[in-house]
Amino acid sequence: MTTPLTWLITGASQGFGKALTGEVLGRGQAVVASVRDPETVADLVHRYPDTLSVAVADLREPGAVEHVADHAVSRFGAVDVLVNNAGRAIVGAAEELTVEQLREVLELNFFAAAALTRAVLPGMRQRKSGTVIQMSSQGGRLSFPGMGAYSASKFALEGWSEALAAEMAPFGVRVVLVEPSRFRTGFNTSHSLGMATTMDAYADVVGPVRADLSGADGIQEGDPARAAVILADLAQADSIPLRLPLGTEAVARLGQCYERELANVLDWADIARGADFPGMPAAAQAV
Structure with missing residues (x-):
């Protein structure tokens, strides 16, 4: 028997959030579902009135x-278990996007996730247990x-969470960055x-991306229900990765990315090393 957990899941109105909420509730665990519109989870409230509680909020608001x-x-x-799943995107080149639109995306996808993580950390640290699932990409x-x-x-969420994982490890609190493909x-609506x-x-450069994204809804290869099973299992697994690519495309693209970036480091290594003072020993750092 696994110990029942209490989950806090943002963006629970659709997609990963709703699929995971249903999966966790079906396992007899409790969920606080953060949504902007409570009607989106009314079906789950009807089925699980004792273990599902809905928090109505727009996480971008003060x-x-x-x-x-x-x-x-x-x-x-x-x-x-905290699942920072709420998020959105605005498609556009750097010149096309206003600074206000850039701030809007960062406010929800990064700052709200970071703030909610900070809010639950003291309790997790004191209990010396807990899992933070950051839904990245x-x-x-x-x-x-x-x-x-x-x-x-x-990228901001990943950098912040990588440091967080190291900071919380001594307290038994785990962090995983989930990196789904399509x-x-x-998301594509x-x-x-x-x-x-x-x-x-x-x-020519952004147009095809815009068309691909706006035309992808309903034909994506990834199944949120299958993903929900993986994530629900992950929260109670003995060990978890810092990063989990999710979906065949994510595995392929990220694998190619790491190979390409490693090759780039090696190609430019001699030139890069030339920036150091001559004869200096290798740096000794805490991490």
């Missing part, structure tokens, strides 16, 4: 993170034309995917 964290603690006493390790804002938010989550005002200059 006080929303505190509201969700307080709701979870007051309802179930503690959060064992293959776009959190590599990027594409038109996806700079989205990747910026996910899944049938609703106007609900989650915005479009910047286009410029003719970028039609």
Whole structure:
């Protein structure tokens, strides 16, 4: 028998969030589901009235993170697993996107996730247990034309979470970055995917990406229900990776990315080493 856990899942209205909420509830565990529209999870509330609690919030709004964290603690006493899943993207080249749009993507995908993580960390640290699942993307390790804002938010989440994992390891708190490829989550609909005002200059380089993303809904190869099983199992596994590519495309693309970047480091290694003072010994650092 595994120990029942209490989960806090953001973006639970669709996709990964709703699939994972249903999977966890079906295993007899408790969930606080953060959504903007409670009607999106009304079916699950009807089926699991005792173990599902809904926190209605737009995590970009002031006080929303505190509201969700307080709701979870007051309802179930503690959060064992945090899943930062809420997110959106705006497609556009660097010149097409306004700074305000860039900030909007970072606010939800990075700052809200970081703030909610910080809110649950003291309890996890004191109990010396807990798991933080950060829903990143293959776009959190590599990027594409038109996806700079989205990747910026996910790169930030990955860097922050990698440091977090090392900071929390002595306290028994685990962190995993999940890097999915294309899944049938609703991400490729106007609900989650915005479009910047286009410029003719970028039609050839960003246009195909924009068309591919906006036309992908319903034909993505990834199954959120299968992903939910993997993530629910992961939370109670004896060991977890820092990064988990999710989906065949993510495994292939990220593998190619790492190989390409390693080759680049080796190709330029001699020139790069020439920047040091001559005769200096190798650096000795704490990490």
